[in-house]
Amino acid sequence: MKKFTWFMIIVFGMLVLSGLSLAIAEELKLGRFDGVTIKACLIGGGDYEKIYEKFFPKFEELTGAKVEIVYKGNGFDIDKKMKLDFAAGTVDYDVCWNHTSFFSQYFDFVEPLEKYFTEEELADFSPRIMQFAWKDGHLWFIPRHADISALYYRTDIFNDPEIRKKFKEKYGYDLRPPETWEEFKEIALFLNNPPEIYGTQFAGKEEALSGRFWDILMAYGGKILDENYKPAFNGPEGIKAATLLRDLYQAGAMPPGMVNFLWDDVAANWANGTIAMYTEWYGWYSYFQNPEASKVAGKFDLARQPKGDAGIHSGWAGAHAFSVTKFSKNKEAAAALVKYITSYEPQLFEGQIGYIPVRNSVFETLKKEAENSPDPLAKKRLELMQLQINEDFTPPPIVPEWIPISNILYPTLQAIMLGDKTVEEGLNEAAKKVEELMAEAGYYD
Amino acid sequence: MMYAIRSRKQQFFDRNIVFLMILPAIVIVAALIVIPMVYSFYLSLTNLNLLHPSRARFVGFKNYLKLLEDSIFWRSLLNTIIFMGIAVNVEFLLGLFLAQLIFKTTRGQGIVRTAIMAPMMFAPVLVGFQFKWFFNDQVGLVNNLIYFFTGEYHLIPWLINYPLNLFALLAAEIWMSTPFMVIILLAGLVSLPVEPFEAAAVDGASPWQQFRYITLPLIGPFTYIAMVIRSLDLGRAYDLVRIMTAGGPANRSEMIWTYTFRLAITDNKFGLGTAMSFITVAISFAFVIYLFRQLARSRQEVY
Numbered sequence: 001m002k003k004f005t006w007f008m009i010i011v012f013g014m015l016v017l018s019g020l021s022l023a024i025a026e027e028l029k030l031g032r033f034d035g036v037t038i039k040a041c042l043i044g045g046g047d048y049e050k051i052y053e054k055f056f057p058k059f060e061e062l063t064g065a066k067v068e069i070v071y072k073g074n075g076f077d078i079d080k081k082m083k084l085d086f087a088a089g090t091v092d093y094d095v096c097w098n099h100t101s102f103f104s105q106y107f108d109f110v111e112p113l114e115k116y117f118t119e120e121e122l123a124d125f126s127p128r129i130m131q132f133a134w135k136d137g138h139l140w141f142i143p144r145h146a147d148i149s150a151l152y153y154r155t156d157i158f159n160d161p162e163i164r165k166k167f168k169e170k171y172g173y174d175l176r177p178p179e180t181w182e183e184f185k186e187i188a189l190f191l192n193n194p195p196e197i198y199g200t201q202f203a204g205k206e207e208a209l210s211g212r213f214w215d216i217l218m219a220y221g222g223k224i225l226d227e228n229y230k231p232a233f234n235g236p237e238g239i240k241a242a243t244l245l246r247d248l249y250q251a252g253a254m255p256p257g258m259v260n261f262l263w264d265d266v267a268a269n270w271a272n273g274t275i276a277m278y279t280e281w282y283g284w285y286s287y288f289q290n291p292e293a294s295k296v297a298g299k300f301d302l303a304r305q306p307k308g309d310a311g312i313h314s315g316w317a318g319a320h321a322f323s324v325t326k327f328s329k330n331k332e333a334a335a336a337l338v339k340y341i342t343s344y345e346p347q348l349f350e351g352q353i354g355y356i357p358v359r360n361s362v363f364e365t366l367k368k369e370a371e372n373s374p375d376p377l378a379k380k381r382l383e384l385m386q387l388q389i390n391e392d393f394t395p396p397p398i399v400p401e402w403i404p405i406s407n408i409l410y411p412t413l414q415a416i417m418l419g420d421k422t423v424e425e426g427l428n429e430a431a432k433k434v435e436e437l438m439a440e441a442g443y444y445d
Numbered sequence: 446m447m448y449a450i451r452s453r454k455q456q457f458f459d460r461n462i463v464f465l466m467i468l469p470a471i472v473i474v475a476a477l478i479v480i481p482m483v484y485s486f487y488l489s490l491t492n493l494n495l496l497h498p499s500r501a502r503f504v505g506f507k508n509y510l511k512l513l514e515d516s517i518f519w520r521s522l523l524n525t526i527i528f529m530g531i532a533v534n535v536e537f538l539l540g541l542f543l544a545q546l547i548f549k550t551t552r553g554q555g556i557v558r559t560a561i562m563a564p565m566m567f568a569p570v571l572v573g574f575q576f577k578w579f580f581n582d583q584v585g586l587v588n589n590l591i592y593f594f595t596g597e598y599h600l601i602p603w604l605i606n607y608p609l610n611l612f613a614l615l616a617a618e619i620w621m622s623t624p625f626m627v628i629i630l631l632a633g634l635v636s637l638p639v640e641p642f643e644a645a646a647v648d649g650a651s652p653w654q655q656f657r658y659i660t661l662p663l664i665g666p667f668t669y670i671a672m673v674i675r676s677l678d679l680g681r682a683y684d685l686v687r688i689m690t691a692g693g694p695a696n697r698s699e700m701i702w703t704y705t706f707r708l709a710i711t712d713n714k715f716g717l718g719t720a721m722s723f724i725t726v727a728i729s730f731a732f733v734i735y736l737f738r739q740l741a742r743s744r745q746e747v748y
Contacts, residue, residue: 080710083495083496083713084495086498087495087498105496194600195583195598195600204694205693205694206691255582255583255600256582256600256602256605257581257582257583257602257604257605259605259693259694259695260604260605260690260691260693260694269583272584400496401496403711404711404712404713404714407707407711407712411694411695411696412695414693414694414695415695418605418694418695420695440492440494441494441496441497441500442497442500
């Protein structure tokens with residue numbers, strides 16, 4: 001009798017399990033793709049790959065398809081590979097990595113996805129991000145996770161009564177995380193005490209610098225390109241943004257070596273406790289909060305990025321995404337893989353390992369989980385993220401030329417900060433080069 | 446007489462046997478070098494952009510003219526020439542000095558010889574990261590040493606200010622590549638005949654005179670070979686520069702290959718980038734021809 005009960009329990013359990021997996025497949029309308037091999041070219045390294053390892057086998061189980069990753073690399077390497085493959089017609093993958101900062105380069109090479117997704121399936125994604133995924137009436141990618149910067153500031157400094165008193169005497173208001181970029185500048189200059197501590201700093205080259213400029217520019221209401229694709233960053237807003245960078249650098253409130261820093265250099269400086277406040281991606285958060293790796297663990301807080309006089313909060317952001325290539329012979333299956341991997345369960349997993357979700361349902365679950373977290377910032381961080389993802393998320397201009405534009409911008413910004421060029425001279429020169437670039441690309445034909 | 450009468454076919458074979466035997470080599474060289482070179486030269490005459498390959502069209506020598514007007518191009522060329530000029534000469538002098546020292550060593554020469562080759566075993570990328578840290582203005586070794594010795598905190602932005610950044614790059618390059626010079630020059634010194642030195646000593650030549658009038662001319666061919674190889678290596682200095690300064694900031698330390706890469710791949714201007722690499726190749730060829738002429742001359746002087 002006992003044996004029979006156990007047998008029944010096991011049979012019942014198996015039925016429930018298979019029913020569940022069927023239910024998932026049913027709910028997502030994935031379909032069956034027995035014998036189909038889906039090849040993928042994806043972003044690799046570190047935590048990016050965990051979701052592939054954990055969820056691709058599940059997808060294979062659900063649909064009968066096989067997933068093969070033919071290439072893994074960092075974003076810039078993949079971008080190079082894909083562009084060369086697209087140009088040479090040597091694409092042998094069905095699903096590819098995509099990104100809000102890069103995707104407009106690939107319009108000719110990726111498959112519009114709107115016919116594979118229903119409206120309900122897309123409703124859970126941050127509408128702000130989805131607004132950028134659509135262009136010319138087509139849906140070009142499905143977001144996976146996002147990144148945006150918050151203002152990180154040192155609570156031990158900002159709460160120091162001595163410093164607070166002096167600050168109030170000088171500026172007439174209480175020291176607090178800056179709400180505007182003007183305040184940011186004042187506070188950075190005030191707290192600056194090199195070489196022990198710098199007022200602030202950013203990564204000072206490549207897209208990292210152009211992007212921070214874009215952050216400040218948008219807050220002042222400026223644009224990189226106007227609606228006719230003419231450069232617009234050399235107007236009064238651009239001059240304000242570049243002047244802010246120059247003033248902070250030349251006053252020594254940013255370290256001189258900054259123009260050679262990339263993300264990891266700046267993050268290391270923050271973790272070493274030599275920065276009073278700066279804007280930084282959420283992705284670094286757990287590293288900063290780890291007392292073994294970071295001297296500032298438990299000594300900092302987060303705030304929304306400052307706004308400019310246009311009342312807009314800076315929100316330079318990006319989202320990793322997936323697309324299906326035009327060259328794919330199994331587009332249905334490829335779209336099913338994209339649909340599955342961006343669905344609630346895999347996305348919750350990515351949220352749990354630290355990525356910023358792009359689904360509001362995932363945010364809700366994570367916030368509930370954070371209530372029991374030992375980290376006092378856990379819930380606040382998620383709320384701030386969700387606010388920024390839904391309101392401030394702004395990718396760079398949606399043109400394939402963004403990176404080439406950035407490559408014109410950042411040496412110019414460096415030259416302005418170093419004093420090799422004046423603000424107006426530099427921005428006008430860069431604008432001229434950008435206009436040439438856009439003309440060559442056929443924007444003004 | 447069977448062998449007296451040969452068929453026409455055989456005659457053709459006999460006459461062209463040499464050509465036929467090198468034919469496979471010619472085919473391989475053509476397929477691997479000539480055809481790609483010709484094709485890439487054609488690309489350098491187009492405005493091929495990786496983002497819009499379908500818009501590519503023939504533009505003649507416009508890319509070349511554009512480069513000649515480009516101030517960053519000239520700066521990168523100048524930087525490369527300065528970098529190359531200083532590096533090759535310093536490496537040579539230092540290498541000669543060290544080679545002489547090792548040559549005169551009577552005990553433990555093998556150990557010293559092996560030890561001095563150590564920097565050659567590191568990948569340039571790793572050397573780049575190492576020296577990037579040495580010259581970091583906040584946490585770097587050099588500024589910390591200065592602090593240690595002077596007691597004052599000097600924030601010298603080694604990798605930022607020109608020509609300090611060129612100096613930092615040179616330091617890394619010279620550290621990494623001097624051993625190569627040492628090895629080649631040491632091989633030269635070892636292979637020298639003893640008789641001229643004995644004769645000079647008998648005639649009362651001072652060590653300096655022996656060095657100046659016997660050693661130097663005799664190792665001339667080795668010097669040139671080493672310099673040609675090093676110059677070509679330096680002409681394509683990319684990895685080290687990419688890691689340490691990436692040609693920046695504000696193009697201050699741009700070299701020809703970092704700029705070529707920036708144009709062709711980062712900025713997607715493949716046609717322009719190819720044109721730039723052809724200019725570079727032309728300069729390299731001219732330089733190599735010059736050096737080989739010098740090499741030939743130095744051989745004539747010696748023998």
